[in-house]
Amino acid sequence: xxxxxxxxxxxxxxxxxxxxxxxxxxxxxxxxxxxxxxxxxxxxxxxxxxxxxxxxxxxxxxxxxxxxxxxxxxxxxxxxxxxxxxxxxxxxxxxxxxxxxxxxxxxxxxxxxxxxxxxxxxxxxxxxxxxxxxxxxxxxxxxxxxxxxxxxxxxxxxxxxxxxxxxxxxx
Numbered sequence: 001x002x003x004x005x006x007x008x009x010x011x012x013x014x015x016x017x018x019x020x021x022x023x024x025x026x027x028x029x030x031x032x033x034x035x036x037x038x039x040x041x042x043x044x045x046x047x048x049x050x051x052x053x054x055x056x057x058x059x060x061x062x063x064x065x066x067x068x069x070x071x072x073x074x075x076x077x078x079x080x081x082x083x084x085x086x087x088x089x090x091x092x093x094x095x096x097x098x099x100x101x102x103x104x105x106x107x108x109x110x111x112x113x114x115x116x117x118x119x120x121x122x123x124x125x126x127x128x129x130x131x132x133x134x135x136x137x138x139x140x141x142x143x144x145x146x147x148x149x150x151x152x153x154x155x156x157x158x159x160x161x162x163x164x165x166x167x168x169x170x171x
Contacts, residue, residue, distance in 0.1 A: 092106040
């Protein structure tokens with residue numbers, strides 16, 4: 001059984017308000033993460049049809065800032081599925097409401113997992129050029145390979161910090 005990316009598509013629109021802004025007068029990153037997670041969770045549920053939880057944000061790219069008088073259009077869809085994991089591609093398209101100019105402001109990949117360990121997830125079928133490009137990239141790149149492993153319960157704070165030291169922030 002397969003499901004198309006379009007069948008998992010979640011679209012939501014938000015207007016930027018003053019409470020969304022940080023000291024740089026751009027939308028606070030935490031607010032964007034909240035919106036991304038909500039949209040992506042709908043896409044994951046549309047594929048799995050069982051309860052899912054956020055496992056990770058594997059890649060987050062801030063491309064352009066969002067400011068007052070902008071709107072955000074968040075689009076999320078499933079880009080890959082494993083045994084219990086679901087990868088979601090999400091993008092935020094901004095619009096300067098005074099001019100109508102639209103721009104790509106953010107892209108992200110999030111991974112959700114099913115709570116039910118016995119679930120059988122359908123395969124995902126991309127149809128558009130963008131979906132095919134994103135889904136092919138998902139098959140070719142294993143984003144989980146660079147995730148830090150979970151520390152054992154007996155590990156100390158120092159060993160946890162050593163694990164986190166493998167993350168490269170320069171790419």
